[in-house]
Amino acid sequence: MKRRFLVLAFVISLISCKPFASAASAQVVNPSLKWSERMALSEMLRFPDPTLFDFHRNPHWSYTPGLVLHAICKVYEETDKQDYLDYVYRYPDKLIREDGSIKTYKMADYNLDMIKSGDVIYYLYNQNAESKFLKVMDTLHKQMDGQPTTTLGGYWHKKKYTHQMWLDGVYMAEPFHAKYARSVVEDPELQAAIFDKVIRQYDLIEKHTKDKTTGLYYHGWDESKEQEWADKKTGRSSNFWSRGMGWYGMALVDVLDDLPKYHEGYGRIVEYLNGFAEAVVKVQDPETGTWYQVLNLPGRKGNYLEASGTAMFAYTLAKGVRMGYLPQKYLAHAEKAYEGMLTQFVSVEENGVVNLNKCCAVAGLGGNPYRDGSFEYYISERIRSNDPKGTGPFIMASLELDR
Numbered sequence: 386m387k388r389r390f391l392v393l394a395f396v397i398s399l400i401s402c403k404p405f406a407s408a409a410s411a412q413v414v415n416p417s418l419k420w421s422e423r424m425a426l427s428e429m430l431r432f433p434d435p436t437l438f439d440f441h442r443n444p445h446w447s448y449t450p451g452l453v454l455h456a457i458c459k460v461y462e463e464t465d466k467q468d469y470l471d472y473v474y475r476y477p478d479k480l481i482r483e484d485g486s487i488k489t490y491k492m493a494d495y496n497l498d499m500i501k502s503g504d505v506i507y508y509l510y511n512q513n514a515e516s517k518f519l520k521v522m523d524t525l526h527k528q529m530d531g532q533p534t535t536t537l538g539g540y541w542h543k544k545k546y547t548h549q550m551w552l553d554g555v556y557m558a559e560p561f562h563a564k565y566a567r568s569v570v571e572d573p574e575l576q577a578a579i580f581d582k583v584i585r586q587y588d589l590i591e592k593h594t595k596d597k598t599t600g601l602y603y604h605g606w607d608e609s610k611e612q613e614w615a616d617k618k619t620g621r622s623s624n625f626w627s628r629g630m631g632w633y634g635m636a637l638v639d640v641l642d643d644l645p646k647y648h649e650g651y652g653r654i655v656e657y658l659n660g661f662a663e664a665v666v667k668v669q670d671p672e673t674g675t676w677y678q679v680l681n682l683p684g685r686k687g688n689y690l691e692a693s694g695t696a697m698f699a700y701t702l703a704k705g706v707r708m709g710y711l712p713q714k715y716l717a718h719a720e721k722a723y724e725g726m727l728t729q730f731v732s733v734e735e736n737g738v739v740n741l742n743k744c745c746a747v748a749g750l751g752g753n754p755y756r757d758g759s760f761e762y763y764i765s766e767r768i769r770s771n772d773p774k775g776t777g778p779f780i781m782a783s784l785e786l787d788r
């Protein structure tokens with residue numbers, strides 16, 4: 386029996402990198418479309434194989450495909466164009482075996498980044514309840530159940546990053562885990578236990594990474610205080626990284642979709658989101674509406690306006706207002722940020738393909754070579770165009786602002 390979702394001529398043209406417009410047209414991305422579609426189509430042209438997001442040479446299960454494909458799922462919801470869903474399906478078609486096992490995934494690594502693609506599988510399972518998708522979600526839940534934790538139950542970012550919580554990890558894992566608990570788990574006690582664990586991650590991040598003076602959040606916290614990047618008194622890293630805070634903002638606004646309002650932690654998440662918004666708009670560049678790589682040091686030599694964090698903040702603020710979590714005043718900040726992205730970061734090629742420039746390629750803490758979390762470290766990481774950590778949030782911000 387043929388699958389319901391076939392790869393249509395549109396996607397075939399993407400794979401061959403031939404224009405899917407008429408042969409007489411030089412445009413491969415229609416400039417009359419909304420920015421969300423224009424960027425989605427541009428990403429599909431850049432990555433005909435969605436397992437290769439982040440410029441990988443070999444298929445891989447990771448968070449960057451999960452991030453961009455989750456955004457493309459939202460484009461499908463908005464447009465009802467089957468081509469987008471067909472494209473998303475190519476990711477599990479290539480990486481998930483019929484028995485539900487995941488190629489390139491190793492649970493023993495206990496890496497929170499590996500959970501993010503669960504959002505895409507959850508979406509596809511609700512489109513077409515294939516048993517292998519349920520098995521994938523069960524596997525990711527099993528990882529969460531065994532994830533090493535700090536003393537009070539905060540997930541280590543990875544098994545090899547002992548005793549450490551990062552802002553990144555909350556976004557990678559908690560929105561999926563909340564979805565799983567709400568829609569997949571049938572045991573009320575297990576469901577309640579998962580919600581409690583989800584809330585605990587935010588409580589611990591608030592306690593250990595939030596700066597009480599500025600309201601901004603440090604990138605990471607080491608409970609053991611053994612890392613070179615960790616303050617010997619607080620265990621916190623030393624700088625406010627734009628995308629790190631962007632991850633956390635999206636984690637706050639997205640998890641509320643699936644947390645039950647009756648849970649005593651729901652109101653705290655809304656409070657955390659409001660505090661986050663208040664702090665982040667104070668460091669928004671007043672001229673461009675965008676944000677700097679290191680948020681609170683705009684005048685320091687080498688610092689620069691950065692695209693991925695800006696896209697994440699625009700999305701967080703716009704969605705927060707739409708959902709009623711944030712006051713209406715924050716919509717103006719989201720709109721200014723979006724205009725700033727269009728003027729500062731976006732370029733369009735002659736064939737209509739859209740680029741998002743000035744994205745930080747990657748940043749982390751520790752590891753080898755060692756990343757010390759200093760200002761000099763954050764501004765020294767490579768800057769590139771069309772990083773999926775920027776294009777995915779750009780698509781989502783575009784949808785939120787209906788641009």
